Amino acid sequence: MVRSMTAFARQQLAADWGTLTWELKSVNQRFLEPSFRMPEAFRHMEFDLRNALRKNLSRGKIEANLRIEYNQAEAGKLKLDHDLASELLTIHQELQTLSQESQAPNLMQLMRWPNILQSEEADADSMEKDVKALFHNGIKQLIEVREREGQDLAQNINDRLDGIEQEVVKVTKLMPQIIQWQKEKIQGRFEEAKIELDSERVEQEMVMLAQKLDVAEELDRLTTHVKEARRLVSKGGAVGRRLDFLMQEFNREANTLGSKSINTDTTASAVEMKVLIEQMREQVQNME
16 A cells, blocks of 8 residues: 555553653655654653654654643652752862852752752653653554555546556557558648659658657557556555656656657647646655
8 A cells, every 4th residue: 555655643641640642743755854852851762763663664754743741730749859969069068168268058049950850750661661652653643644645646646547548549549540641741742742753762751751750669658657657556665766756757758759749639648648647746746
């Protein structure tokens, strides 16, 4: 199953101490580009979380946002970091000795020292397990959303492949008539100019004309590209890059078909193919 690169997932867990919330947002990107916003206390988990993304996704810009909200009752409980406080008081005493001045420590300033007062939180190991488990649930949900959107992308691409096949059939049926029409047109001009026709020379000119107008190779390649595109869409997985390359091949054949056209119908078919190819290319740009 093909996947879109555009998706959003949200997972939440309520506990006695508060609430965990993971939000994962995915948008188009050529490669996998994850970014994390999370409390510093959990920043050390980022490496493992990135690896979890890489194991499950191959493309897309992923924004992962972790929010932790503590219950008011829990948030109000503070504890003193005794080791840090003792170290600061010792430094204060050393400074008094060096300056030969006696000055009582300013306790209010010490309380403002970073991390000297900490909230009594739930067990750190237990919280980390919850954070990790919830993140994996978020990845699963993100994949599910990407696959649902991928089904729509696959249907849109197959519809346009149907359109290209119809144009190929149309041009294939027209080509014998176009070549005959051009042959008669050239013969008519010779007759109007009252030029004596050399049947052998005329035949050579007709062969050269047929070679110039021959688009059988382009039509065969377009048919082959349609089959390969259908195979990739049916195969699913990370096929976005291969389909993107295939769109370039589609476009090349449609351009050649248009450049060889001497008939409004085949020109219209070439233009219609380019429109369908561009529509597919826009869809493929959003495919993993």
